[in-house]
Amino acid sequence: MAAMRARHKIRAPRRGVSHANTEDFDSIWTVLSSSLTEINTKNASTLAFEEIYRHAYKIVLMMRAPDLYEQVKQLEQDWLKTNVRTLVTDSISSSLVRAQKSTDAQDQSSERREAGEKFLTVLKDAWEDHQLGMGMVTDVLMYMDRMVASRTHPPIYVACMALFRDHILRAPVRAGSALTVMDLLESTILFMIQLERSGHIIERPLIRHCIQMLEGLYETATEEESSKLYLTEFEPAFLETSKEFYQAEGQRLLEIGDAATFCRLATQRITEEEERCRYMLSATTEPKVLELLDEQLIRSNIDEVVNLKGTGVRRMLDHDQLEGLRNVYMLNKRVDKKKQALTNMVNKRIVEMGKEINASSILLPQAPGQSADKDGEKEKKPEKGKDKEKPQNQQTVSAIRWVDDILGLKRKFDNIWENAFASDQGMQGSIGASFANFINMNVRNSEYLSLFFDENLKKGIKGKTESEVDVLLDNGITLLRYIKDKDLFETYYKKHLSRRLLMKRSVSMDAERQMISKMKLEVGNQFTQRIESMFKDMTISEDLTTSYKEHIARSGDPDQKPVDLEINVLTSTMWPMEIMASKEGMVQLPCIFPREIDTLKQSFERFYLDKHSGRKLSWQASMGTGDLRATFVRSNGKVQRYELNVSTYAMVILLLFNDIPDGEALTYVEIKSRTRIQDHDLTRNLQSLAVAPKTRVLKKDPMSKDVKPTDRFLFNHDFQSPFVKVRIGVVSGGANKVENQDQRKVTEKKMNDERNGTIEAAIVRIMKQRKTLTHSQLMTETLSQLSARFVPDVNMIKRRIESLIDREYLERVSEEPPTYGYVA
Amino acid sequence: MAPSTDSEFVTIVSNDGFEFIIPRSAACVSETFRLMLSSTNFPEGRTGRCVLEDYSGVVVEKICEYFCYNEKHKDQVNVPDMDIPPELCLELLMAADFLNT
Structure with a gap:
């Protein structure tokens, strides 16, 4: 029974197949082909999917799938050839074909454009219809595709x-023409x-659709990415x-000759x-x-x-055209990681502007300086340099x-860098x-920078807030970073600092300390x-004075007249001695102090040596100041008192007049022999006492500007004087100024x-560690050790090595390559 | 233009006039139904009503039952077997092939 039922049921599906067999291939195909044609003509809406599908299914079940495949292909081909192609080629106006070769966009553009748009629209529509139709065909023929496509044939859609x-696409535009629709399509889109x-x-x-068409079509049936028509033909x-x-x-924009425009347009092109x-x-x-x-x-x-003249980067830099610079930067960055062209130009311009600053700083003082020299020849003593106060100022x-100026320039470029160059590293x-x-082209950079600090610490920071001072000092420190010869800067800074400290000219000790800690950060301990020990000396001295x-x-x-003494004891190695010591090793006899001062001096020496035995005190009169109370008896008998604040030397000189009767005069030579003050200092002090118009405490005969023996x-x-307290500065001694040539030579020599x-x-440090080293290695190591402080001259190092060999610290170990050994 | 593509249910009709209303998502287990229903170019897509001319109500009922069974036990393991009467299996096999399920 079970077997019976099974057999009965097995037959059931066969009935379907045999039922299908009653209809033959051709009759089904007739139905199917008319349906497909309906699809092509977009009349498919009434066709039941199931019906077409069932017909195709039946054919496939008849094992005629390949036949069906071929038939469908043929049908579609005929359809395309007869209907679609004519439609497309008809849309191509002859003017479009003619214009094909012309590359000039402006040439008959509107006509060509219209024709092109018409052509593209038709083609696009044809393509979309085809795509849609084929999509439907594929759907209904799915069963066939499953049977056929898996083997040798591509899916029917493909x-x-x-x-x-x-x-x-590959059809000729006109019968017999070599020009294909594809060529025309391409040239039209490009146009x-x-x-x-x-x-x-x-x-x-429209264009987008045409491009999509090209992207949807492949050269080969396997449809690899790289064989898209878009990639093979159009791109x-x-x-x-x-x-x-x-x-x-590029040529056209260059001819416009405006860099800003070029960059703006180029950037625009990129976004476009x-x-x-x-x-x-x-x-x-x-x-x-x-x-x-x-x-x-x-x-x-x-x-x-x-490099464009007049409009290039140079002009942009000069006029802070951030927008333009940003464009240039972006463009240059696109093509060159290092932005070579722009960098070069910026560097060149910086150096140029820097040179201008250098030049103006040298030129400016020279012009009046020379005229002053001429004046000097007429009426001054031939001793130049010592009394050129004005030009020096x-x-x-x-x-x-x-x-x-440099800071200004730096700010300018920092701004540009930040805003236009995207803070590029x-x-x-x-x-x-x-x-x-x-900066290093200016040989006096260190001196100038130190003067800048000096000026600011003396006056500039008055009335400024802490943060402003901070910014100011930071700016200076930035420049210090650029200076190669930091040791030279140290020398000048020490010199200027010592004046500030001893003459109490510094506005704020806090600012001074701040400055030092900044320098420490920047250059090192x-x-x-x-410099720090100079500060220490000052503090110790304060305590000393009090005690x-x-x-x-x-x-x-x-019986001693109370004379207040404020003393600074300085460690000689830490302080720049050239400002106090005698010149060129000449032993200077100490100046003769008046009696009151001398006793005071001895008393302090006793006191000091009691506390610290074994030390030697040498008095630096040129660095000190004294307060005097002077009585002036007017011709009408009235008495006027002034308090004079003068340098120690001036004090000594003035005290001399205490010892001589009223109305008597002292000659230069007399003063000199009584005080043993050096010519240099004496002249300056006498000048400030007798020549300077506001502080003429002494009368000079004859009345001239110069002091002669x-x-x-x-x-x-x-x-x-309108004031009771009068401060009499020493001519060109009190302030820190640019050195004149002689002083500069001295400094350089010391340096x-x-x-x-x-x-x-x-x-020696290096050799002690390495024992033996080749010449070149020694050179590199020495250079790198010293580079933080200054950039040494190679010849200088060579000479030092020679000298060390002479003094038997080093020895030559071998000649090839030259190698040195350390002699313990 | 009755319940169209956006309707949640579709109607499957057998050759002897039985109608089965099942969720669209369930029907789309079949590739054939999916294509049939996805495009508005064909009446099936527009009306959501598919007539299967080759299959009787008994078979279509089983087909729809399978669709729902599949939908219900999607992404599950250890699901109970579906009951398929042996007398229908060959015909169902054919239908499965036709519907590309």
């Missing part, structure tokens, strides 16, 4: 797409793009035209192309066309643009201006290098060590001596 490619590039508005969606053509276009565009690829073409083309644009438009032109001003480095470059006062008060010497001096009872020592120390 096959039909290939048909479209072959019979529509449209060209139109858009020249500023017209085109129908992007190369597009890139080729783009290349030509941008070559021409990006957009074009995104909205009209394919994303895969974007990097390619941009690369091409970089190459054609930017890389080959950027140098010229940067100007030079100081110009030194400070130099620093200010490489740019920062090269800008810094350029600054260092021109070793650098500030000595000395206590000592005096305790000992209570009644034959001059006579007498006390000026007619001295007038060299010091450097020699430092180099030797470095060499």
Whole structure:
């Protein structure tokens, strides 16, 4: 029974097959083909999917699937050939064919454009219909596809797409013409793009659809990504035209001759192309066309643009055209990671501007300086340099201006760097290098910078807030970073600092300390060590003064006139001695102090040596000041008192007049022999006492501006001053100024001596550690050790090595390569 | 234009006039139904009504039962077997092939 049922049921499906057999292939195909034609003519809406599917299914069950496949292909081919192709070719106007060869976008553009748009629309519609139809065909023939496509044949959809490619796109435009629809399509699209590039508005969606068509069609049946018609046919053509276009565009923009415009337009072009690829073409083309644009438009032109006369980067820098610079930067960055062209130009300009600053700082003081020299020849003593107060002052001003100018320049470029160069690291480095470059061209950089600090710490920071001071000092420190010879700067700084400290000219000790800690951060501990110990000396001296006062008060010497003494005991190695010591090793006899002072001096010496035995005190009268109360008896008998604040030497000189009768005069020579003050200091002090118009405490005979050895001096009872307290500065002694040539030579010589020592120390340190070393290695190590402080001359190092060998610290170990050994 | 593509249910009709209303998602287990229903170019897609000319109500009922069974136990393991009467199996096999399920 069960078997029976099973057999009965097995038959059931067979009935279906045999039922199908009753209809033959041809009759089913007739039904099917008419349905497919309906689909092609877009009349499918009434056709039941199930019905077509069932027909195809039946044919496949008859094992006639390959036949069906071929038949469908044939049907579609015929359809395309007869109907669609005519439709497409009919849409091609003859003018479009003619215009095909012409590359000029402006030429008959509107006519060609219209014809092109019509053609593209028809083609696009044809394609979309075909795509839709084939989609439906594929759907209903799915069963056939499953049977056939898996083997040798591509799916019917692919096959039909290939048909479209072959019979529509590859068809000649006119019978017998070599020009195919594809060629025309390509050239039309390119023409449209060209139109858009020249500023017209085109129908992007239309183009987009045509491009999508090309992207949907493949060269081969396997449909690899790379065989898309878009990639094989259109893209190369597009890139080729783009290349030509941008070559021409580059030329055209260059001819306009405005760098800012060039960059603006180029940047615009880049965004345009990006957009074009995104909205009209394919994303895969974007990097390619941009690369091409970089190459054609930017890389080959950027140098010229940067260097364009009158409008190039130079002008942008000069006028702070951030927008333009930003564009240049972006463009250059596209083609060159290092932004060579721009960097070079910026560097060149920085150095140029820096040189201008250098030059103006040198030129300016020279002009008045020379005229002053001429004046001097007429009426001054031939001793130049010592009393050129005015030009020197100007030079100081110009030194400070130099620093200010550089800071201005630095700010300017920092601003540009930040806003236009996107804070680019490489740019920062090269800008810094350029600054260092021109700053070091000015041989007096260290001195100028130190003067700048001096000026600011003395006056500049008055009334400024802490943060402002901070910024100011930071700016200075930035410049210090660029200076190569930091040891020279240290020397000057120490010199200027010592004046500030001893003469109490510094506005704020806090600012001084701040400055030092900043320098320490920037240059290192070793650098500030000595400067710090100068501060220490000052503090110790304060304590010392207080305890000395206590000592005096305790000992209570009644017959001594109470003279206040404020003393600074300085460690001689830490302080710049050239400002106090005698010149060129000449032993200077100490000046003779008046009696009151002398006792005071001895009393302090006793006190000090009691506390610290074994030390030697040498008195630096040139650095001190004294307060005097002077009585002037007017000719009408009235008495006027003034308090005079003068330098120690001036005090000594004035006290001399206490010892001589009223109205008598002292000659220069007499003063000199009684005080043993050096000519140099004596002249200066006498000048400030007798020549300077506001502080004429002494009368000079004859009345001239210069002090000559034959001059006579007498006390000026007619001295007038609106203030009771009068401060009499020493001519060109009190302020820190630019050195004159002689002083500079001295400083340089000292510098060299010091450097020699430092180099030797470095060499010995290295050799002690390494025992033997080749010449070149020793050189490199020495240079790198010293580079923080200054850039040593190679010859200098060589000489030091020689000298060390002579003194048997080193020995030559071998000649090839030259090697040295350390002698313990 | 009755319940169209956006309707949640579709109607499957057998050659002897039985109608089965099942969720669209269930019917789309079959590739054939999916294609048939997905495009508005064919009346099936627009109306959501598919006529299977080759299959009787008994078979179509079983087919629809399978669709729902499949939908219910989607992504599950250890599901109970579906009950298939032996007399229907060959015909169902044919239908499965036709419907590409």
